Amino acid sequence: MKKVFADYHTHTVYSHGKGTPEQNVLAAMDAGLSKIAISEHASSHLLYGVRGERLFALRKEIDALNKKYGNKIEVLMGLECNLTAFGKCDAPKDTSMFDVLLLGYHRCIFPRDGYALRSLGEAFNLTKGDSLYSANAILAAAEKYKINILSHPSEYVKQDIAVLAKGAAQLNVALELNCRHLSMNDEEILCAAKHGARFVIGSDAHKPCEIGKYKNSLTATERLGVEERVDNII
Numbered sequence: 299m300k301k302v303f304a305d306y307h308t309h310t311v312y313s314h315g316k317g318t319p320e321q322n323v324l325a326a327m328d329a330g331l332s333k334i335a336i337s338e339h340a341s342s343h344l345l346y347g348v349r350g351e352r353l354f355a356l357r358k359e360i361d362a363l364n365k366k367y368g369n370k371i372e373v374l375m376g377l378e379c380n381l382t383a384f385g386k387c388d389a390p391k392d393t394s395m396f397d398v399l400l401l402g403y404h405r406c407i408f409p410r411d412g413y414a415l416r417s418l419g420e421a422f423n424l425t426k427g428d429s430l431y432s433a434n435a436i437l438a439a440a441e442k443y444k445i446n447i448l449s450h451p452s453e454y455v456k457q458d459i460a461v462l463a464k465g466a467a468q469l470n471v472a473l474e475l476n477c478r479h480l481s482m483n484d485e486e487i488l489c490a491a492k493h494g495a496r497f498v499i500g501s502d503a504h505k506p507c508e509i510g511k512y513k514n515s516l517t518a519t520e521r522l523g524v525e526e527r528v529d530n531i532i
């Protein structure tokens with residue numbers, strides 16, 4: 299089986315994770331990673347959004363961790379942005395402090411337009427969504443805010459996978475195979491691959507001990523024969 303060498307999706311005590319950034323880095327080194335990102339929830343997440351001074355403090359902490367462990371591992375600062383409306387997310391205007399930007403649909407968001415309100419209904423199983431419209435909604439935001447990775451695609455709100463994969467490939471955006479909740483089933487992963495998607499495996503770890511646990515995604519990519527489309531395995 300292949301091995302993950304970079305994890306772009308981990309949380310810490312800055313949001314609702316259990317470990318400090320340093321504990322995540324130590325766990326990543328234990329797991330044999332050469333890169334790890336601390337990717338906290340962006341500001342619009344009503345429960346766990348990290349904003350303002352806290353983000354600057356995290357950037358400082360990450361810089362210090364790179365000084366301390368830089369000969370063994372590279373520590374990146376990520377941000378997991380939230381879709382807030384059709385084509386809109388909460389990535390800040392100036393994203394220069396971040397090394398990697400993720401974007402996903404989350405439920406604890408104040409809806410900023412009719413689409414986001416309908417999505418909330420879908421996410422709580424109250425209404426039926428429009429998967430084509432939802433794929434286009436997130437792709438439009440990915441393009442506008444120069445997103446690198448779509449986290450847990452099609453989780454909570456269904457997105458048309460063929461359209462999402464094709465659009466993401468054109469924008470050079472990877473689809474995440476999220477190890478906490480593998481949001482795409484076998485059929486969807488194959489469909490995404492067929493339409494040109496690139497993938498990254500992400501732990502979405504909320505505890506340091508979850509870093510290094512990539513087995514379900516690794517097994518899926520091996521079983522489905524899509525390993526060559528995964529950018530963070532060797």
Ligand SMILES: [Zn+2]
Nearest residue numbers: 378402449450
């Ligand atoms: Zn998420």
Ligand SMILES: [Zn+2]
Nearest residue numbers: 307309378502
């Ligand atoms: Zn996350």
